[in-house]
Amino acid sequence: MARADPLPVEDVTQSADTDDGWHLSASLTRMTINSVPNMAATAFTREGFVTGKAAAAIDGSGTSAVNSGTLVVGLQLGCQIDLSEGGSIGGDADLGVSPGFNGTNLFNDVGPYADLGGNVSINLLPGTITNVGLGKKALKGRTGEIVVHDAHVKVDACGGAVSIRFFTSVMIDTDKSDDSVNAYGDILSL
Known part of the structure; x- marks a missing residue:
């Protein structure tokens, strides 16, 4: 002890x-x-x-x-x-290739991208x-x-x-x- x-x-x-x-x-x-x-x-x-x-x-x-x-x-x-009561951790992700072209700069509109999102939840009680x-x-x-x-x-x-x-x-x-x-x-x- x-x-x-x-x-x-x-x-x-x-x-x-x-x-x-x-x-x-x-x-x-x-x-x-x-x-x-x-x-x-x-x-x-x-x-x-x-x-x-x-x-x-x-x-x-x-x-x-x-x-x-x-x-x-x-x-x-x-x-x-x-x-x-604990808590939770969550998340989401979106990955892909952006094929768009708006006529100004090809390299800004074409290529891979990642969109990450998340959340944390804690249950606080008195x-x-x-x-x-x-x-x-x-x-x-x-x-x-x-x-x-x-x-x-x-x-x-x-x-x-x-x-x-x-x-x-x-x-x-x-x-x-x-x-x-x-x-x-x-x-x-x-």
Whole structure:
């Protein structure tokens, strides 16, 4: 694996109090993004490796017991110009001999000629944002974590800049309500 200096991403924590009295927290720590030259050596693919830790915490004394909880971690990838529809190259040619004579100069009117024409078509679509899951864990108890080391990420068929952002979601279910807390890392370039 080609190595560059991984770019660190600032830690982030988000929390909220649920209507039934629980304090729910989601955090992202130890995040790095290591952009590398892509294996295809194309201008329309970006490639890298990401590392990070997502954690969930359920604190407090809610009025309804927590039936279940889930921790999810992933990436959001933004492509500036979607080139996935591709393009086409076309052309036409007309070759021949020009036998005409207009009475002034025979050499200007008689002889071979070539008429070449062509066209290029590229289907440019508005940019896209794609979610990529890196891990999902059912919470057993009040805490949980997912650690990802050097997960491979790539974006194909993209013109222009590619942005990347970590996200994590913590969800709990009680007899009274369903609640979630979401945390997002900084937006950086891949």
